[in-house]
Amino acid sequence: MIVTAPEKKQRVPSAYNRFIKEEIQRIKASNPDISHREAFSTAAKNWAHFPHINYGLKLDANKQTNLPGEGTTKSNGFY
Structure with missing residues (x-):
């Protein structure tokens, strides 16, 4: 009797995976x-x-940044 491993579900690439793939292509092109x-x-x-x-990651809850077109925001933390 031959036992095979169950098929693994393919995961959605993480933000890091997408960035690395694109960045390696850009670096190799140049x-x-x-x-x-x-x-x-x-x-x-x-x-x-x-x-x-740009890769769908959330910023630290205590830090806020100005995104293009969103106007100004105030920081909730220390300077």
Whole structure:
């Protein structure tokens, strides 16, 4: 008797997954000679410094930022 593992459901890609995929493509387009490992490393570093607003992530509840077209908001925290 052969036992097979049940099929895994495919998950929706996370914001990080979408960012990394797009960023690696962008990096390789501008520098075709770069290795995939270097492009991935650069993309991961870019993620660390990227404003995650465009990827559906919620900001910290104590921090507020001005989004384009939303006018000004006041910070609830310290300066």
